Amino acid sequence: MATKKPKSSAKSAKSKTTKPKTATKTVEEPVSEGTTINTVEATTTTTTFSAVEETTIKTTVTSSGDTGKSCLKGFFAKKYEEKESILTIFKNHKFYGALLGEVIGTLLLSLLLFSLSLMGLYSMATYSFAVVAIFVAVYAFSSACLNPIVTIGMMASRRMSVIRGVMYIIAEIIGAWLGWLIFNSFHLAGGDTAYDIPAMAEIADGQFWIVTLIELLGAIIIAFFFARALKYKRSVFTFGAIIAGGLSLAIIIGYVVSAAFLGLNNNFVFNPAAALMLQIFPTAGEGFGEIMGGVGQALTVYCLFPMIGGIIGFYLSDFTARLSGEKE
Numbered sequence: 001m002a003t004k005k006p007k008s009s010a011k012s013a014k015s016k017t018t019k020p021k022t023a024t025k026t027v028e029e030p031v032s033e034g035t036t037i038n039t040v041e042a043t044t045t046t047t048t049f050s051a052v053e054e055t056t057i058k059t060t061v062t063s064s065g066d067t068g069k070s071c072l073k074g075f076f077a078k079k080y081e082e083k084e085s086i087l088t089i090f091k092n093h094k095f096y097g098a099l100l101g102e103v104i105g106t107l108l109l110s111l112l113l114f115s116l117s118l119m120g121l122y123s124m125a126t127y128s129f130a131v132v133a134i135f136v137a138v139y140a141f142s143s144a145c146l147n148p149i150v151t152i153g154m155m156a157s158r159r160m161s162v163i164r165g166v167m168y169i170i171a172e173i174i175g176a177w178l179g180w181l182i183f184n185s186f187h188l189a190g191g192d193t194a195y196d197i198p199a200m201a202e203i204a205d206g207q208f209w210i211v212t213l214i215e216l217l218g219a220i221i222i223a224f225f226f227a228r229a230l231k232y233k234r235s236v237f238t239f240g241a242i243i244a245g246g247l248s249l250a251i252i253i254g255y256v257v258s259a260a261f262l263g264l265n266n267n268f269v270f271n272p273a274a275a276l277m278l279q280i281f282p283t284a285g286e287g288f289g290e291i292m293g294g295v296g297q298a299l300t301v302y303c304l305f306p307m308i309g310g311i312i313g314f315y316l317s318d319f320t321a322r323l324s325g326e327k328e
Contacts, residue, residue: 075322079159086163098142101142102171105135105144106146106147106176108179109134109274110175110176110271110274111179111183132240132241134146136237136239136240142168143168145226148273150222150226151172151310153223156314172273176274176277177276200302201267203267203301208301211264211267216306218251218253219250223310223317225245226242227313231326275303280302
């Protein structure tokens with residue numbers, strides 16, 4: 001007795017593929033007497049997809065609809081390409097050029113800040129142009145951070161290696177110190193002058209959190225603008241203009257909040273490297289404990305919280321960019 005082979009329930013995807021069907025219709029339009037008759041042919045094409053192609057199409061549509069659910073994927077991923085370590089970074093001669101650029105740029109920026117502390121807000125337009133010029137000149141050598149607030153934000157957002165960031169901060173402190181030496185040398189050489197050497201005002205009782213929040217707010221603004229400026233790094237003038245705008249905005253807001261609303265003067269600088277040169281540490285006290293307490297307070301207000309603000313500003317920029325779907 002002959003046995004029948006069982007038929008397979010699943011047919012090959014290729015057997016389901018059919019050729020496109022083409023139908024031709026002839027349309028005749030009524031015309032008047034003496035007019036040539038034109039025949040119009042309309043072609044209709046019907047395409048049938050195979051089972052494999054239909055599955056691929058459905059998968060593509062489904063995956064594209066889920067893109068928004070993973071907008072923060074890779075948020076903390078490394079954003080710099082260099083494989084830098086303490087054993088390799090010092091072998092690259094370009095690294096020393098970058099450090100020298102940070103020193104020179106921070107020196108110039110510190111001179112500008114020290115001068116601005118004497119002149120007030122009367123020359124903000126000149127200040128903005130000077131900031132653009134400094135960042136444009138230094139950007140070719142390094143990342144043009146010129147501020148520990150920005151450097152710590154670059155490190156925290158993984159735009160810069162830790163070893164490079166630490167060396168940049170050291171270079172920025174050296175640059176601010178050299179700027180202070182030059183500025184103070186001219187002041188001492190002038191003898192009696194109408195201008196006193198700039199110094200940070202002492203933090204009075206009850207003003208700790210007020211001054212701290214002013215420094216924090218200014219640091220967030222500066223870091224946010226710097227992170228946004230990195231998107232336009234191919235245009236160095238746009239890069240410098242955005243940073244200058246952020247610095248100017250932070251200074252104006254800090255001045256209005258501190259001087260106009262709170263009656264405080266010389267209580268913000270938005271640059272930890274420059275702040276260390278402006279006599280923020282107490283030089284006298286009833287005892288060692290009081291002096292060390294004043295040092296810790298000054299470091300907290302003018303160094304720690306501004307660096308925290310730098311981290312917040314960079315992450316705020318990255319988070320907003322991810323939610324908006326901006327390409328990196």
